Amino acid sequence: MTKRPPAQDELDYVQSHRSGHLATVTSGGQPLVVPCCFAIAERDGRPTVVSVLDTKPKSVDVKQLARVRNIEANPCVCLTVDDYSESWDRLRFVQLRGSATVLEAGSTATVYAIERLREKYAQYRDMPLEHAPVIEIGELSAFSWSAAGTFDGRADDLDSVIRGRRSVRAFLSDPVPGDVIRRSIEAAGWAPSPHGRQPWRFAVVEDADRRRGLADAMASTWDEQLRMDGQEEKIIRIRLEKSRQRLIEAPVLVVPCLYLADLDVYPDPDRQEAERIMAIQSIGSAIQNFLLTIYASGFDAGWMCAPLFCPEIVAGYLGLAEGLIPHALLPVGRVAKDPVRRPRLPVDDLIVQWQ
Numbered sequence: 001m002t003k004r005p006p007a008q009d010e011l012d013y014v015q016s017h018r019s020g021h022l023a024t025v026t027s028g029g030q031p032l033v034v035p036c037c038f039a040i041a042e043r044d045g046r047p048t049v050v051s052v053l054d055t056k057p058k059s060v061d062v063k064q065l066a067r068v069r070n071i072e073a074n075p076c077v078c079l080t081v082d083d084y085s086e087s088w089d090r091l092r093f094v095q096l097r098g099s100a101t102v103l104e105a106g107s108t109a110t111v112y113a114i115e116r117l118r119e120k121y122a123q124y125r126d127m128p129l130e131h132a133p134v135i136e137i138g139e140l141s142a143f144s145w146s147a148a149g150t151f152d153g154r155a156d157d158l159d160s161v162i163r164g165r166r167s168v169r170a171f172l173s174d175p176v177p178g179d180v181i182r183r184s185i186e187a188a189g190w191a192p193s194p195h196g197r198q199p200w201r202f203a204v205v206e207d208a209d210r211r212r213g214l215a216d217a218m219a220s221t222w223d224e225q226l227r228m229d230g231q232e233e234k235i236i237r238i239r240l241e242k243s244r245q246r247l248i249e250a251p252v253l254v255v256p257c258l259y260l261a262d263l264d265v266y267p268d269p270d271r272q273e274a275e276r277i278m279a280i281q282s283i284g285s286a287i288q289n290f291l292l293t294i295y296a297s298g299f300d301a302g303w304m305c306a307p308l309f310c311p312e313i314v315a316g317y318l319g320l321a322e323g324l325i326p327h328a329l330l331p332v333g334r335v336a337k338d339p340v341r342r343p344r345l346p347v348d349d350l351i352v353q354w355q
């Protein structure tokens with residue numbers, strides 16, 4: 001098998017998985033495979049895989065772990081990450097082979113590796129890892145296989161997709177297949193909704209001139225609002241241009257619209273307002289289904305609230321039918337720049353009561 005360095009798609013695929021299987025061999029050639037958590041890191045500009053010997057319950061001192069003894073005897077290792085599906089046309093895996101080293105606890109390389117791992121796994125953030133050694137795998141070569149023939153996917157287990165989705169704000173102009181957009185809107189359709197009435201519809205804007213026109217149509221509202229916020233002229237120009245660029249660069253824009261016509265009608269304003277709020281709650285679920293499906297398909301999307309502030313302008317420019325109220329703008333495409341992820345609150349902070 002020829003050795004070749006991993007492609008970015010393969011590294012992204014590996015990074016998007018929560019766990020993999022690490023194979024080491026004893027000095028006598030006996031193989032050992034263990035499940036492990038890991039993150040993609042780098043050293044001297046080249047990708048590495050790092051995995052910490054953490055304090056999850058273990059039966060022996062970490063230094064005595066068989067995988068550590070094996071690496072010390074023979075640094076050749078292989079990390080395999082895969083997806084199984086009952087639809088066998090979706091089977092795929094990536095193997096990263098390389099040379100492993102056990103880094104000393106507290107070294108600069110170990111501290112950096114633990115940072116990468118803590119970014120990926122919230123569980124590591126509160127775990128004392130100061131005295132934990134790290135396995136670093138360098139000199140990576142890759143082998144991958146996918147039943148579909150091409151390798152451009154991401155982990156598609158629920159947890160990886162939920163944690164992997166991110167709001168992207170810079171896109172390449174590479175096209176997004178229409179089928180991906182259709183499937184994602186179909187997934188949106190499976191969101192919960194009041195009385196099952198699906199009070200939302202989606203407008204898709206692919207044509208480059210229409211995207212530019214939409215950005216221009218919204219520009220005056222953006223401009224007005226930034227001025228109301230007392231922003232400096234220079235900042236206003238930069239922010240306007242950034243928002244405009246997003247609409248022009250992303251090859252597809254999807255505009256989710258609230259559609260209230262099929263909802264129940266009540267004689268009192270309170271229940272009518274509750275009905276409208278339910279529809280707004282539901283459009284959020286529909287958008288999330290859309291975003292998750294886009295992400296699982298190997299693309300990315302963002303969420304711009306701009307149409308909320310000028311629904312008539314957006315509806316007018318797009319020529320939307322009466323009753324469609326634009327609520328967001330979702331640029332879709334391939335990521336040009338990874339966004340900075342915001343850390344999440346620990347689950348205990350989210351639960352205010354459990355009686």
Ligand SMILES: Cc1cc2nc3c(=O)[nH]c(=O)nc-3n(C[C@H](O)[C@H](O)[C@H](O)COP(=O)(O)O)c2cc1C
Nearest residue numbers: 165166167168169302303304305306339340341342
């Ligand atoms: C209702 C709503 C409106 C948003 N509007 C914008 C927006 O106008 N511009 C933007 O860059 N991001 C917007 N976002 C994205 C959030 O900034 C983003 O979800 C948050 O920072 C968390 O990052 P993540 O989505 O990458 O996990 C919006 C998100 C929501 C739910």
